[in-house]
Amino acid sequence: MGRAEERRARQRGGRRAAPQSSPATPVAGVGGRAAARRAAKGGRAKGGKGRIRRLFTWKKILGTVFGLCLLGIGAFIVLYMMIGIPEGNADAKVQSNIYQYSNGSLLARTGTLNREIVDLAQVPKPVQRTFVAAENKTFYQDSGVDFRGTARGLFNTFTGKGAQGGSTITQQYVKNYYLTQEQTVTRKLKELVISxxxxxxKPKDYILAGYINTSYYGRGAYGIQAAAQAYxxxxxxxxxxxxxxxxxxxLQAPNQYDWAIASDEGKRLVQARWNYVLDNMVEEGWLNKGERDAMKFPVPEPPRNDPSMEGQTGYLVKSADAALERQLVAQGTAEDLKTAQAMVDQGGWTITLNIDKKKQTALERAVTTQLNSKLDPKRRSVDADVQAGAxxxxxxxxxxxxMYGGKNYLDHYLNNATRxxxxxxxxxKPVILAAALEEKAETxxxxxxxxxxxxxxxxxRQVVDDGTKVGFAPENEDDQNYGKITVQRAMNDSVNSVFAQMGVDVGMSEVMKVGGRLGLDTKGLQAVPAQTLGTMGASPLEMAGIYATLDNHGRKVTPALIKSVEHNTRKVTFPDPVGEQVISRKAADTVTSVLTGVVDDGTAKKSVQDNAKRDGQQVAGKTGTSDDNKSAWFTGYTPDLVTSVGLFGEDDKPPHAQVPMYKAGGEPRVNGGGFPAQIWAAYMFGVAAPDTKFDLETDQGAAVRPTATPTITRSPSATPSRTPTSESPTPTNSPTPSNSPTPTSSPTPTNSPSPDPVPTPPETTPPAEGGPVDPFDPGDDQ
Incomplete structure (x- = not known):
C-alpha cells in the first residue's frame, strides 16, 4: 500500500461526524466568518478580565498594604536608630535684624535676646498647668507625640497645603529648642523621632520646663520669666x-494677642482663649469652679520703652516684621504666623523697606506743622484724643x-496707618461710582x-429699589437739601442721599465685589445700603491702595512696604505689588476725572486747590467724615503719588474707646477737608512731581474740558434752610480743571443741565415721603 492509500485509510478510520449546523449558527460565508470573529473577541475579553482578577486579588492587595506598612515601620526604626537628641541651639541662633531705607541707609538694628531660664519649681504649680490646659491636656499621659496631628502635618507639608496643627508640648519644645522652624518633611520626621x-x-517636668523657658511670648521675650516681666x-x-x-x-499668636497692640478682634480672641484655658483647668480638676468664676481678665501692663524704636521707627520696623511674617507663611516657609514670628525674631535678616527717607521726613513734618502743633490738650481735653495716621x-x-503711625511708637503702640x-x-463713595461705571449700571x-x-x-430721601422703599434714608451733612444735581456735583459736595441711591441702583453685592477687586477687605461685610456711607472699617494704607489702583488706570496695586529681604539660610520672594486689570481703564479714569472736581470745586478746595504750595499738579481726591465725628479723612493723588490721611478720635485712657473729635484743634468739627487735607497738601506739594497731568481715557468728569456753551441755566433759588460747613461749599457750576484756561463763559457739557455760572444756594426740595432711618446710618457722613 502506497503512502497515499495509508493516509486515506487513517482518515477514514479517525473521521468524526461533522456537527449539525443550525439556522442561528452559520458555518459558511460572510455570516460565518463574522460570528467567528465575535466569538474570538469574546474569548479574549473573558481572558483579559480573568487575568485582571488574577492580578488584583484581595490577598495580593492586602499583602501589598502589609508589605508597605512593614517597609514604613522598618524605615522608621532605621530613623529612630540614626537620629539622636541633639544639643540645644536656640540661643546660638539669635542674631540681629537690620532694617534699611530704600536707599540702603540704616533705619534700625534689633535682636537682643531677652531670656532668663528659671527652674520649674520657681513657677507655681497652677501656672504650670495653665500651659498644659492651653496646649496639650493629655501631656502627662501621652508619649510625647500626636501621631494623627503629625501625620496630617506631614501630608500637608508634602502636598503644600499649609499648617500642621496638633503638636504636643513635647513636639513644640523640640521644634523650639533642638530644631528649626522650617516647614519641611525632614524636619517633621526629626521632630517626631526626637520627641x-x-x-x-526625660521626665515630664523637664520637658514642660524646657517648653515654657524657650517659647516666644512677644515683646522680645523668650521664656516665662522674661514674659512675666514684660507683661x-x-x-x-x-x-x-x-x-x-x-x-x-x-503663645498661640504673640503679636496678635498682645493687648497693647491688639485690634478689637485680637482682644476678643485672646479673651476667648483665656477663658478656654481656665475652663480646661476646671475640666481637668486643676481649678475650683467657684474660684474660676470669680476670676477677671488680667489686662497686661504696656510694653517697656525701647529707645531704638522711638518716633516712627517702631511703626516701620513692626510693620515690616508683620509683612515678612505673612510672606513666610504664604510661601510655605513657616507653618503659621506664630512660627513665622519666631523665625523673624531669631534674627539674621536684612530687610530693605520701600520707605523713601526724604518723603518719610516730609510726611512727619507735615503732620507736626499742620496738626500736632495746633493741638493743646491742656486747653482742650479732646486734643489728647486725636490720633493721626497716613x-x-x-x-x-x-x-x-x-508712613505715619502716630506721634511716637513708645507712647502709642498701635499703628494708625494700618489699623x-x-x-x-x-x-x-468713589468705589460706588467705579462699580456703577464698571457694571454699566442704570438708574x-x-x-x-x-x-x-x-x-x-x-x-x-428714602432709597427705593424697583419702586419699593428699602428702609434707608440717609441724612446729608447738616441735613442739607441739594435738589436735582449731577453725579459730579454730588461727589464734589459728598451728598449721602445720592450715593445711597446709586449703591442700590448698581446692586450692593456688585458694589462690594468691585470694592474687593480694588483692594478693600470685604471679608465678613454685608452688602447693605448703609455701606454706601463707608460704615465698614479700613486703614489709611488700605485706602491708599484702593486709590492707587484708580490712579494706575484700574490695574490692581497692593501696597508693598518691603523692597527686598536677605538671610543667610532662607530665601524670601515677594509677589509683584502691581497686578492685573481689575476694572476697565475707562471706569478708573472716569472716577479720577470726577474726583478732580472734589479738589477744584468741592469739599477739598480750600485746603488743596487753593494751597499756595501747589506747583501745577493736577489732583484727584475725596474727603470723608464719619458718624459722630470719630474719624476724618482725605485720600488724594497726583499722577505719580497717592496719599491717604486719617484722623481718629481715640480716648487716651484705657480701654481707648472711639470718641468724637468735636472742637479738637479749636475747630467746631474735624472734617476731611480740614486737618487731613491740610496735612496731605503740605506733604504732597513738597514731594510730588511738579506740573503733572493725568493721562485719562474718558470723556466724563471735571477733568474733561467742556466743549460747548451752556444750553440750560437756572435762576437762583430760595435761601437755603441751613448754612453749609467748610467741607460742604455752596453748590456752584461744575468745576473747570485747574490745568486748563478758564473759559470766558461757564460752559457745561451739552448733554446735562447744570447750575448757573454764578454761585447759587442749594435747592430746597422738600424731603421725600418718610420712612424708618437705617439704624446704621452715620448721619452727618461727609
Whole structure:
C-alpha cells in the first residue's frame, strides 16, 4: 500500500461526524466568518478580565498594604536608630535684624535676646498647668507625640497645603529648642523621632520646663520669666493663675494677642482663649469652679520703652516684621504666623523697606506743622484724643514710600496707618461710582449712570429699589437739601442721599465685589445700603491702595512696604505689588476725572486747590467724615503719588474707646477737608512731581474740558434752610480743571443741565415721603 492509500485509510478510520449546523449558527460565508470573529473577541475579553482578577486579588492587595506598612515601620526604626537628641541651639541662633531705607541707609538694628531660664519649681504649680490646659491636656499621659496631628502635618507639608496643627508640648519644645522652624518633611520626621526619644528619656517636668523657658511670648521675650516681666512686671514665681492663663493663651499668636497692640478682634480672641484655658483647668480638676468664676481678665501692663524704636521707627520696623511674617507663611516657609514670628525674631535678616527717607521726613513734618502743633490738650481735653495716621504709595510700583503711625511708637503702640477699626466714611463713595461705571449700571428709570446723570440730593430721601422703599434714608451733612444735581456735583459736595441711591441702583453685592477687586477687605461685610456711607472699617494704607489702583488706570496695586529681604539660610520672594486689570481703564479714569472736581470745586478746595504750595499738579481726591465725628479723612493723588490721611478720635485712657473729635484743634468739627487735607497738601506739594497731568481715557468728569456753551441755566433759588460747613461749599457750576484756561463763559457739557455760572444756594426740595432711618446710618457722613 502506497503512502497515499495509508493516509486515506487513517482518515477514514479517525473521521468524526461533522456537527449539525443550525439556522442561528452559520458555518459558511460572510455570516460565518463574522460570528467567528465575535466569538474570538469574546474569548479574549473573558481572558483579559480573568487575568485582571488574577492580578488584583484581595490577598495580593492586602499583602501589598502589609508589605508597605512593614517597609514604613522598618524605615522608621532605621530613623529612630540614626537620629539622636541633639544639643540645644536656640540661643546660638539669635542674631540681629537690620532694617534699611530704600536707599540702603540704616533705619534700625534689633535682636537682643531677652531670656532668663528659671527652674520649674520657681513657677507655681497652677501656672504650670495653665500651659498644659492651653496646649496639650493629655501631656502627662501621652508619649510625647500626636501621631494623627503629625501625620496630617506631614501630608500637608508634602502636598503644600499649609499648617500642621496638633503638636504636643513635647513636639513644640523640640521644634523650639533642638530644631528649626522650617516647614519641611525632614524636619517633621526629626521632630517626631526626637520627641519620642525625649519623652522616654526625660521626665515630664523637664520637658514642660524646657517648653515654657524657650517659647516666644512677644515683646522680645523668650521664656516665662522674661514674659512675666514684660507683661506684668513680676517674676515668674509671683504670677497669678489669671496672669499665667494669659501668657499661656498668648503663645498661640504673640503679636496678635498682645493687648497693647491688639485690634478689637485680637482682644476678643485672646479673651476667648483665656477663658478656654481656665475652663480646661476646671475640666481637668486643676481649678475650683467657684474660684474660676470669680476670676477677671488680667489686662497686661504696656510694653517697656525701647529707645531704638522711638518716633516712627517702631511703626516701620513692626510693620515690616508683620509683612515678612505673612510672606513666610504664604510661601510655605513657616507653618503659621506664630512660627513665622519666631523665625523673624531669631534674627539674621536684612530687610530693605520701600520707605523713601526724604518723603518719610516730609510726611512727619507735615503732620507736626499742620496738626500736632495746633493741638493743646491742656486747653482742650479732646486734643489728647486725636490720633493721626497716613500712608503714601507710588501707584506705578506699589511701593509704600512713607508712613505715619502716630506721634511716637513708645507712647502709642498701635499703628494708625494700618489699623482698620475706623470708618473710611465718604472716601468710599468713589468705589460706588467705579462699580456703577464698571457694571454699566442704570438708574431706577433706566438711564445710564455717568458723571452727568441727575439724582435727587434731598436729605433723608428714602432709597427705593424697583419702586419699593428699602428702609434707608440717609441724612446729608447738616441735613442739607441739594435738589436735582449731577453725579459730579454730588461727589464734589459728598451728598449721602445720592450715593445711597446709586449703591442700590448698581446692586450692593456688585458694589462690594468691585470694592474687593480694588483692594478693600470685604471679608465678613454685608452688602447693605448703609455701606454706601463707608460704615465698614479700613486703614489709611488700605485706602491708599484702593486709590492707587484708580490712579494706575484700574490695574490692581497692593501696597508693598518691603523692597527686598536677605538671610543667610532662607530665601524670601515677594509677589509683584502691581497686578492685573481689575476694572476697565475707562471706569478708573472716569472716577479720577470726577474726583478732580472734589479738589477744584468741592469739599477739598480750600485746603488743596487753593494751597499756595501747589506747583501745577493736577489732583484727584475725596474727603470723608464719619458718624459722630470719630474719624476724618482725605485720600488724594497726583499722577505719580497717592496719599491717604486719617484722623481718629481715640480716648487716651484705657480701654481707648472711639470718641468724637468735636472742637479738637479749636475747630467746631474735624472734617476731611480740614486737618487731613491740610496735612496731605503740605506733604504732597513738597514731594510730588511738579506740573503733572493725568493721562485719562474718558470723556466724563471735571477733568474733561467742556466743549460747548451752556444750553440750560437756572435762576437762583430760595435761601437755603441751613448754612453749609467748610467741607460742604455752596453748590456752584461744575468745576473747570485747574490745568486748563478758564473759559470766558461757564460752559457745561451739552448733554446735562447744570447750575448757573454764578454761585447759587442749594435747592430746597422738600424731603421725600418718610420712612424708618437705617439704624446704621452715620448721619452727618461727609
Amino acid at each position: 519620642l526619644k525625649l519623652d522616654r528619656e 506684668y512686671r513680676v517674676d515668674a514665681q509671683d504670677l497669678s493663675v489669671e496672669q499665667g492663663a494669659y501668657l499661656a493663651a498668648l 500712608a503714601s504709595v507710588n501707584p506705578k510700583t506699589g511701593a509704600v514710600v512713607a 482698620t477699626d475706623y470708618q473710611p466714611a465718604s472716601t468710599f 431706577q428709570d433706566g438711564k445710564p449712570i455717568t458723571a452727568n446723570t441727575i439724582y435727587d440730593g434731598t436729605s433723608k
